Amino acid sequence: MPDVASSAVTPIPTRWVGPIRVSGDAVAGEHEVPLATYETPLWPSVGRGARVSRAVEGGIRVTVVDERMTRSVLLVAPDAAAAVSAARAVQGRLAELQALVASQSRFAWLLEIRDEVIGNLLYLRLAFTTGDASGHNMVTQAADLVLQDVLRAEPRLEYGSVSGNLCADKKVSAVNGLLGRGKNVVAELLVPGAVVERELRTSVRRLVDLNTRKNLVGGIAAGSLRTANAHYANVLLALYLATGQDAANIVEGSQGITWAEERGDDLYFSCTLPNLVVGTVGNGKNLPGVELALERLGCREDRAVGANARRLAALTAAAVLCGELSLLAAQTNPGELMAAHVRLERRAEVRA
Amino acid sequence: MPDVASSAVTPIPTRWVGPIRVSGDAVAGEHEVPLATYETPLWPSVGRGARVSRAVEGGIRVTVVDERMTRSVLLVAPDAAAAVSAARAVQGRLAELQALVASQSRFAWLLEIRDEVIGNLLYLRLAFTTGDASGHNMVTQAADLVLQDVLRAEPRLEYGSVSGNLCADKKVSAVNGLLGRGKNVVAELLVPGAVVERELRTSVRRLVDLNTRKNLVGGIAAGSLRTANAHYANVLLALYLATGQDAANIVEGSQGITWAEERGDDLYFSCTLPNLVVGTVGNGKNLPGVELALERLGCREDRAVGANARRLAALTAAAVLCGELSLLAAQTNPGELMAAHVRLERRAEVRA
Amino acid sequence: MPDVASSAVTPIPTRWVGPIRVSGDAVAGEHEVPLATYETPLWPSVGRGARVSRAVEGGIRVTVVDERMTRSVLLVAPDAAAAVSAARAVQGRLAELQALVASQSRFAWLLEIRDEVIGNLLYLRLAFTTGDASGHNMVTQAADLVLQDVLRAEPRLEYGSVSGNLCADKKVSAVNGLLGRGKNVVAELLVPGAVVERELRTSVRRLVDLNTRKNLVGGIAAGSLRTANAHYANVLLALYLATGQDAANIVEGSQGITWAEERGDDLYFSCTLPNLVVGTVGNGKNLPGVELALERLGCREDRAVGANARRLAALTAAAVLCGELSLLAAQTNPGELMAAHVRLERRAEVRA
């Protein structure tokens, strides 16, 4: 009797929203983005942000700060001294291990190894570049290689786990933000006060105050961890699903910071997303709908290795900013959020 | 020119996995669960855990500990004394506010109000039961009502936001785990050592050691927050998508704890999921595929209010346990995880 | 051979600083505070803040929001259902347990019990008022009583620990801020812009910007937990030592939030300290120097039960605000902090 049966698909309502105006090294111009979601009010919300982006010269500036994918292996030593000595030996053989990884993979390149010793337990957090792939499997395979090599070289160590949770994949942590995992991307927009009032029906001051009181102070009060935003997870989920990503990575993706301030009459508004785990090739990317979406986003072009994935990360961050700006604006006005939800969900249900 | 266009769907590969054997107040018997995911190795992984559940009398015992949905409103007072005085007045009018909420909604019932004062800022975290709905919109609507009422009753307060991030929706926090949001569910399984060896190709001791070293210690080392598990987010995402949930709630859903110990020759294995935000009615639940899935899960029966949603939460927790047990077992064996991924993804691609 | 020998004292340099002008229910007037510290630049730093407080009518307003002391016991159940059933039974017997606690202690009153179930583990977090004592031992004794009673009433439970770390004493956590431990106190000051410029050599705008960028955003970036301040721990340590407190409680005491905003030309500046664990009677309070210090603070008067401890908490929060305001002001000016340290430590060394 089969345990796994009854193949089918779950269709997620999807729309292309925008275009969003963006600039920066990773992507420029005006681009629509696909949002696959049951929460259909997300479409006009991101759409409103996109309209604001088009009212600003250069639109949303996106900066890709870093990119890497990680896997942490766990080794068990007899004691801390043995763990530390093994860690130092591994660090001393970094070039060797880089060559080893490179010999087995065209795209995985071992950037660095961070070691952490807890009692007799040794965690090695391996960071790689992975080309245009998000790299989950690539780094597991590479970590397996490194792990076997370390076990051979350090006979006092025993296998603990190919994943020691210091990676950390699809889990809440501080390590990903502080040491990096996925693309680290900043999206920014300088919105003239008049545009804020016309398109967002609020004021610069009220938006800045709301961000500070809700996202910063409210987040701190809630016991958040490296998280200060209204709803990054909503936009990330929708874009990840539409582009074939491993969408459980919205867990760490949601850990980002919205930072806004008044600049004269203008609003400076930014979203910092240190953990965007996205790719344009690899698992899930060959499904027909996904491929079409990636092509329409211009993320399947013939570019330098990694450039398609950075483009996707940049568009994702820009879409997150659109959704964030729009929702915050709505929340500055009593009753607006609920009224919009009621109106839009009714409309969406008719259309869907 | 429309900002939102090109309606379509994104099809997510979906299979029914199991059946999982479960017992408890919320659900009992053997039930398959639908998993919508691009990460197709999840199917056999959960399937293996399901097989283990069927090897145990009573299978996975599921306990629903609590259920509530929250929204926090933000009010701005002139100073802390005014904020505290308003908070006390609000607490004193709890019965009145409960009646107010009940007068506008058949299903929303205001359970409690928690207040938090930061300087002159007053955050009121409202907790409700919401029947069989996950309740996002229901509690926003109710919070709007309460907010207006409080603003009328406390003229020194000003509107801050209908959401002050102490809710906290789709964001990493400690508040949800400690004060509750969604269903709080524990799934447990007592597996005989022989079943561990036969079905999971490992031993009780190795599984317990791995959980302690990886999920507990490794999680702590990673700077996790109320999180000690291997991959709850994967299973939650797949089940949420297949059943029409607002899947961005996997962010807080992922914050759960796997706890295992040796009991004689047996393995005690448990997954505690304090923040399952699921519903069987409401937004997204009327799409044809979703409705069918909920029906097949027995979650659209004529039951007491809330019982269908609790049943869904219980099945979700059971599926999470299946996936967790299976992945941890694989990680006790060097190389097994990667070999399985390679084998299964290849097979899945052929089938999909 | 004795393990514990060579009795002596360690003398900590101590000065009375201020007076600080304060108002509020717990304390009013102008009061000096004693600071015992090796970090002698703290004295003029708090002193400068005190000067600012005296330039403002009413000075620092202090609001005591809540007070309680906690201890969490750990019980081991056979499974989650048994744990939940026991927890419900315990909640149902709250009045009985309150009477039990009251029968053994004049000052301990059981306010509430929070229960948390993780797998088969049951954590009961007991909250008490403890009169003028900080209450460490009082609540341990009361928790012992409750624990024995629960073990008698629930034969399926086993003793786990008299402390299950959900208390949480002298450890970093989110639970203390969210559920309360110690006095929850807010100190606020509205400083005219001219005073900011004259006494603090900076501007309202620069102070607010610094607090937002450093304490809020910088803290979030650092992976802080319910922490947004510059150096609460310094002032807390000095006051705790000088008044005979269990100063290791600065760990949770340090988890507080500085919140500032521009109000017209004025600076609104506040320190929220949710976890001040202080007492005016009990262990350590009978040492001669400590007694004198408490008397001079007016914290050994014949007042309503708890009022002396609230007074001490209020003065502590006011002193924290003085130190916080002064340090932040210094950090708005490049080079000022270091220059002050060099100058003051040299001076202090001469004097000490």
Added chain:
Amino acid sequence: MPDVASSAVTPIPTRWVGPIRVSGDAVAGEHEVPLATYETPLWPSVGRGARVSRAVEGGIRVTVVDERMTRSVLLVAPDAAAAVSAARAVQGRLAELQALVASQSRFAWLLEIRDEVIGNLLYLRLAFTTGDASGHNMVTQAADLVLQDVLRAEPRLEYGSVSGNLCADKKVSAVNGLLGRGKNVVAELLVPGAVVERELRTSVRRLVDLNTRKNLVGGIAAGSLRTANAHYANVLLALYLATGQDAANIVEGSQGITWAEERGDDLYFSCTLPNLVVGTVGNGKNLPGVELALERLGCREDRAVGANARRLAALTAAAVLCGELSLLAAQTNPGELMAAHVRLERRAEVRA
């Protein structure tokens, strides 16, 4: 009228406890340690742990894994691109900045710079070795230098703060544990089961179970952050005060992990303390009592630069282990903790 007056000292009861048997690169042999504390039951508690250490060959093995002191400066850029470009330029000039720091300080050596960009804000976290000093002032001075240099080299940046809270000094964070601050030290002890039973009146299994359920799971449930221990803060405070340390650093010092497991009939017990901020020279170390204490600890000998401080860190970690082991053992037995407190405080009061 003076703001700072009435010089005096606060005498903290102090005893030398032990001797503790230790081994490792930083310290070996049997050594007493001074504990300055109002919580006098701490003395026999650490003393009992010391007795256990002397029952084991080699005693407590201490491994110093890393040492560094940090300060983070905050710079304000016009936008993220400018911030990133400045960060890269700074990284490219690391050797130059190292030389600059070395030119102004005999002991400060700039190890590395970590940069973090949040919107337009640039945080540079500077890590230094600081010889035998804890280094608070040394790194502030060095950071001032680097900051001025960066402001000269990067004219688009403005001064934000000499401390941007990513340091993070005396505050709860994840950054210190993950990137290092202070000495990172592991103390370990392998205790024969018979010694556990005789000296600690408990069993190996019960101790391991308690550590797992209370420190690991209980800590996770409490929303702890990189914290899993019973009371590191108590021992740290007492040792820091007795040796002239800036004792507010117990805040980050408290964030450590107790890890225990059964090894055959023996108990493997370890305390990992990643953030011990201690020094043997510098501010506070020249007070007469402090100097004597440091001399008696052998921490004022003529050793290689840094060796005295590492010795002190190692002795501190060993003392923490003694206190941790003893308290956990007591908590395995119902009622023991409270009985000991009552008995010891009564006795201590008589003696003090």
